[in-house]
Amino acid sequence: xxxxxxxxxRCSVAVPALGFLVFALLLLGVLPGGAPVAHAAEKQxxxxxxxxIDVTLDPTAHTIKAKTTVSFTALxxxxxxSFGFNNALRVSSITDSKGQTLTxxxxxxxxxxxxxxxxxxxxxxxxxxxxxxxxxxxxxxxxPVPGLKLASxxxxxxxxxxxxxxxxxxxxxxxxxxxxxxVHVPHGYRVIGSGFFGAPKMDPATGETQFDFRWNRLGFxxxxxxxxxxxxxxxxxxxxxxxxxxxxxxxxxxxxxxxxDKEFDFFSSLFGQPESNQLNVVELPDDTxxxxxxxxxxxxxxxxxxxxxxxxxxxxxxxxxxxxxxxSPATLNDAWITNGMCRYAELMxxxxxxxxxxxxxxxxxxxAGALAYDTIPLADSGRYTAFSPEFQSMxxxxxxxxxxxxxxxxxxxxxxxxxxxxxxxxxDKPVSTSDLEKIxxxxxxxxxxxxxxxxxxSTGAPAFKNKYTVYRLGNGKGFRTVGEIQQxxxxxxxxxxxRVETEGKTVDQRVDVVGTQSxxxxxxxxxxxxxxxxxxxxxxxxxxxxxxxxxxxxxxxxAAQGDYPGAIQEYHQAIAVNSIxxxxxxxxxxxxxxQRNYQAAADAYRDCLRGDDDPKxxxxxxxxxxxxxxxxxxxxxxxxxxxxxxxxTNDNTAGALNLARGYLQKPFKPVxxxxx
Numbered sequence: 001x002x003x004x005x006x007x008x009x010r011c012s013v014a015v016p017a018l019g020f021l022v023f024a025l026l027l028l029g030v031l032p033g034g035a036p037v038a039h040a041a042e043k044q045x046x047x048x049x050x051x052x053i054d055v056t057l058d059p060t061a062h063t064i065k066a067k068t069t070v071s072f073t074a075l076x077x078x079x080x081x082s083f084g085f086n087n088a089l090r091v092s093s094i095t096d097s098k099g100q101t102l103t104x105x106x107x108x109x110x111x112x113x114x115x116x117x118x119x120x121x122x123x124x125x126x127x128x129x130x131x132x133x134x135x136x137x138x139x140x141x142x143x144p145v146p147g148l149k150l151a152s153x154x155x156x157x158x159x160x161x162x163x164x165x166x167x168x169x170x171x172x173x174x175x176x177x178x179x180x181x182x183v184h185v186p187h188g189y190r191v192i193g194s195g196f197f198g199a200p201k202m203d204p205a206t207g208e209t210q211f212d213f214r215w216n217r218l219g220f221x222x223x224x225x226x227x228x229x230x231x232x233x234x235x236x237x238x239x240x241x242x243x244x245x246x247x248x249x250x251x252x253x254x255x256x257x258x259x260x261d262k263e264f265d266f267f268s269s270l271f272g273q274p275e276s277n278q279l280n281v282v283e284l285p286d287d288t289x290x291x292x293x294x295x296x297x298x299x300x301x302x303x304x305x306x307x308x309x310x311x312x313x314x315x316x317x318x319x320x321x322x323x324x325x326x327x328s329p330a331t332l333n334d335a336w337i338t339n340g341m342c343r344y345a346e347l348m349x350x351x352x353x354x355x356x357x358x359x360x361x362x363x364x365x366x367x368a369g370a371l372a373y374d375t376i377p378l379a380d381s382g383r384y385t386a387f388s389p390e391f392q393s394m395x396x397x398x399x400x401x402x403x404x405x406x407x408x409x410x411x412x413x414x415x416x417x418x419x420x421x422x423x424x425x426x427x428d429k430p431v432s433t434s435d436l437e438k439i440x441x442x443x444x445x446x447x448x449x450x451x452x453x454x455x456x457x458s459t460g461a462p463a464f465k466n467k468y469t470v471y472r473l474g475n476g477k478g479f480r481t482v483g484e485i486q487q488x489x490x491x492x493x494x495x496x497x498x499r500v501e502t503e504g505k506t507v508d509q510r511v512d513v514v515g516t517q518s519x520x521x522x523x524x525x526x527x528x529x530x531x532x533x534x535x536x537x538x539x540x541x542x543x544x545x546x547x548x549x550x551x552x553x554x555x556x557x558x559a560a561q562g563d564y565p566g567a568i569q570e571y572h573q574a575i576a577v578n579s580i581x582x583x584x585x586x587x588x589x590x591x592x593x594x595q596r597n598y599q600a601a602a603d604a605y606r607d608c609l610r611g612d613d614d615p616k617x618x619x620x621x622x623x624x625x626x627x628x629x630x631x632x633x634x635x636x637x638x639x640x641x642x643x644x645x646x647x648x649t650n651d652n653t654a655g656a657l658n659l660a661r662g663y664l665q666k667p668f669k670p671v672x673x674x675x676x
Contacts, residue, residue, distance in 0.1 A: 044171050046072040046081055049126070050178040053167055056208070057185050057226055059155040062138035064089070068167045069130045074121040081121070083168035085113040086151065088142035089135035097128040111144040111165055131168055145387050149288045155228065156246050157285050158185075159299075161292050162222035169222070173386070174329060174430060176218035183224055184208045190229045192244060192282045194221035194295040215295060217275060218428050219325055223294035225282050232280075233257040240264075245283040245305065252306040256281065259311045260298070263318050266349055272420055274321040275428065281314070293320035311353075312346055319345035326423055330430035332382030335391075336456075337436055340399015341419070347400065356536070363404060363537045368549035369397030370540055371461060372557070378402070379433065379456045389557055401540045402455050408538035409451055409495065410444040418443045450493040455540075462487035462513075463542040464496070464533050478525040485511065485518045485533065492516075499535040502526030508535075548574045548581055559591050567591050582611030582618040589625060596670065598629045605629075617653035620646050624660055631668040640664060 048070060055066040066089075072081075085091075087108045094102040094115055104115045121127060137160075140149040144165050151164035160166045169175075183191045186208060191200075193213035201210040215221035232242035233253035241264050243257040260281045268274065276296050284292065284301045291313055292299045298317040304310055323341040343366065351359035373393040376383070384391035407415040421439045422431055433456060441448050468483030481500060493514045500507045504526040511520045534541065555570030568591055574584035589604030605622040613619060627642035646660040 044075060044175070045078055046074055046170060048072045048170055048175050048177045051167060051180070051222070053179065053181040055160075055181065055183055055224070057153050057158050057183065057189075059153055059158050059186065059189075059226075062136050062153045063134065064137055064151075064153055064160070064166065065134040066167065067130065067132050069128060070168055071126065071128045072170075074123055074125045074127070076123050078117075078121040080114050080116045082107075082112045082114045083170060084111055084144065084165040084172065085168050086135070086137075086142060086144065086165045087111055088137055088151075089133045089166070091131055091133040093130075093132045095130050102129065108142075113168065137164075137166070148387070152285065152288065154285070157225065157227035157283065158189075159226075159284060159288065160222075160224040161288070162220055162294060163292075167222060173220070173324075173335060174331060176220065176328060176428065176430070178218060179213070179215050179221045181213045181221070181224065183211045183213070183226065185211070185226045188228055189226045190244065191224060191226045192280050192297060193224050194219070194297060195276075196296075217295075219275070219295050220328070221295050223292065223297060223299070225284065225297070225299060227283065229283070235261045240277045241279045241281065243281040246302070249283060249302050249305050252310075256305055256310070256314070259314055260318065263311070263315045263349060264321075266352060267315075267319055267322060267345060270345075270348065270416070270419075271322045271423055275326045276321075279318065279321065281318075291317040293317050293324060295321070295325045312350065315349040316342050316346040322423055327426045327429065327431045330432040330435075332386070332391075333379055334382075334430075334432050335386070336378055336381060336395040336399035336402065337422075337431060337433065339392075339395040340397075340401075340403055343396045343400035344403040347404070360537045363401075364546075364549065366397050366400050366404075367461075367537070367540050367546060368553050369393050370401045371542065371546065371550050372397070372553050374398065374459050374461070377457045377459060398455075398540075405455065405494070405539055406440065406448075406451065408497075409448070410440060410446060414444045454489075454492060454494065458489075458491070460489060461540045461542045462489045462492050466498075466531065466533050468531060470528050473523070478523055479527050481520075481522045481524070481528055481531060483520050483522075483531070485513050485520065487513065487516060490516055494539065496534055496539060497536065498522065499530075499532045500524055500528045501530040501532075502528055544577050548578045548584060551577070552581075552584055552587055555587055555591075559587075559594075564591050564595055578612075580611040582608045582613055582622075583615060585611055586618045586622060589622070593625060593629070596632075598633055602626060602629050617651060617656070620649040620651040620653065620656045620660075623649070624656060624663070627660070627663055628668040631663070632670045636667060639667065 050071050052069040053066060055064060057064055091104055091113065094104050096102060096118060100118045102115050102117060104113045106113050115129065117127070137151045137153045140147050143150055144163070150161045151166050152159055163172065181193055183193065185191055189209065191211035193211065195213045195215035196211065197214050198212050203210065227244070228246060229244040230247060230250055230253065232244050234242050234257050239261060241257065241261045243253055243260060245253045260279065264279055278296045280297050282297060282299045283305065284299045286301050286303045288301065290301045290304050298314065300314060300317060304313050319342040323338045323345065327338065329335040329338055347359055347362050347366070350362055370393065373390040378394050378398055381391055381394040410418065418440045421443060422436055425439065426435065437448055437452050465486040466483060467486065468481050471480045471482065473480055485496065495510050496513045498509050498511055498520060500522050502524050507522060507524050509522050511518065551570045551574035555567040558570060559567035568588065571584050571588040574581055578584065585604050585608035589601045589608060592601035592604055605626050608618050608622045623642045623646035627639040627646065630639035630642060643660045643664045647657060652658065
């Protein structure tokens with residue numbers, strides 16, 4: 001299975017599909033802004049200051065022809081300079097500012113081109129080189145990430161994502177630059193880029209239209225999307241948020257514009273105005289990443305535009321206008337700040353629209369992602385490449401959890417001031433982990449070194465145990481709960497919420513947990529009926545339930561990569577922790593079904609139906625899958641019975657009832673892929 005397929009599986013929002021954590025893996029490997037990168041240990045040779053690009057796109061021939069001038073400063077004495085460069089592109093000439101011809105050598109293994117200057121460069125020297133090149137871009141064969149299309153010249157949509165290295169680049173996600181880009185496309189195409197200026201210019205001789213883009217602020221403006229888009233959708237004529245879709249998705253255009261406008265306004269009120277008040281939401285083809293960002297651009301694959309869950313992916317993508325575009329990581333080790341905050345901004349929007357309970361539930365999915373690859377400190381995450389599951393899990397999921405916990409640690413208003421402070425002080429600049437810590441300490445007047453040391457420079461999460469005794473107080477004054485919180489991390493130091501529920505009033509108390517044993521005393525008027533630790537899921541914690549989630553998550557990752565034996569092993573480990581986990585049994589049946597091991601699949605689906613029914617949708621989909629198995633093995637009467645039982649659940653999650661009705665009319669055939 002190609003990595004492109006892997007990413008699509010990870011980002012699926014259809015509940016029964018392989019990506020079960022609705023968004024825990026949404027950005028695992030795709031992230032708007034995700035891309036191939038060198039290891040953090042590699043020293044950057046140059047700093048790129050700006051680009052001038054003139055590019056012609058021919059969707060009929062799938063070709064690109066470009067002339068790119070790059071201005072850069074040497075960061076050391078150099079005899080040669082390496083640029084990231086797409087393997088599908090062929091350079092016809094490289095010249096310096098004096099017109100002298102330079103030699104370049106391609107390295108397909110790491111998608112780079114090594115250029116030798118006419119004379120060695122000295123540290124601090126500024127140079128300007130011009131590259132002329134062309135190529136065919138319509139597959140993932142030469143992509144910087146094997147199997148993943150990051151650029152394609154095709155109809156009705158052509159796209160050149162910054163991550164595709166379609167121009168010579170260095171310092172992905174960290175080297176901020178300016179640009180002026182002129183794009184020539186056939187008549188009938190609209191082009192979306194960062195910093196559009198002037199009106200499109202029509203050339204009567206060629207029939208081409210030129211679109212001009214200028215981005216004068218330091219940033220990452222290297223994404224171009226050209227398509228046969230309809231007139232943009234907007235909430236009203238004066239809005240600064242516009243949605244560009246093809247005819248295929250025109251039915252969703254206006255509703256999507258309303259969602260985008262609401263989310264842009266919410267983040268503007270939360271974080272302040274972004275570096276630009278313009279936002280273009282643009283449709284991408286379905287054969288690339290589910291979402292991508294650039295200054296003034298939130299690009300989303302067409303398959304992810306309709307549907308009830310579409311607003312979450314859109315929110316995450318829009319949040320990058322602040323957390324990636326306005327501020328960027330100083331190094332890849334700091335990418336957890338921007339990636340994690342985009343993930344958490346998405347969750348804050350969920351909280352805003354669906355309430356605190358929805359946030360608390362969503363956090364459980366994020367926590368599982370945070371622990372899935374928790375093998376090295378987050379502060380060292382830059383050693384992984386940006387499309388690796390490890391990097392994405394650590395920077396997006398654990399990064400989001402750190403912001404969630406920081407919000408609990410320092411309080412709501414202080415957290416908001418901290419985030420605003422980062423965006424204000426580091427606008428159009430890189431930000432480091434130490435910078436964030438200093439701002440948070442200044443705003444909160446707290447020593448946050450223990451907090452950041454625990455979550456950035458260590459691994460693991462505490463597994464809490466609560467031991468307590470309830471005493472009746474004299475003179476009818478109520479009850480006293482005397483307890484001890486135990487956990488397994490000796491250096492742990494963080495406040496935890498304890499909730500005591502009585503027949504009358506519920507009491508919440510904040511307790512500082514330091515070390516492996518911490519005592520507390522809570523008085524209540526009514527007799528305690530239930531005592532719980534961290535009821536609102538403010539803290540990343542381990543335990544049996546979380547281990548089940550983590551094993552299932554890893555299993556899905558392996559299944560998405562085509563490693564079915566590994567996935568089966570993970571699902572069995574989940575079942576070993578919780579023998580009645582309906583979700584683990586469902587996922588096990590899913591893999592067996594993909595292998596056409598129908599008996600094993602049927603057994604797993606039956607176990608799912610006998611399990612804890614969590615989540616609820618596993619019931620209706622198990623009946624459907626059993627029906628498909630009976631159809632595939634020539635047992636139509638038994639298949640019909642399963643489809644009818646599916647209908648009796650009255651659960652239409654991901655269109656389950658519609659599918660069951662369809663199979664009642666027409667039997668399933670193994671060549672079908674519906675519902676998988």
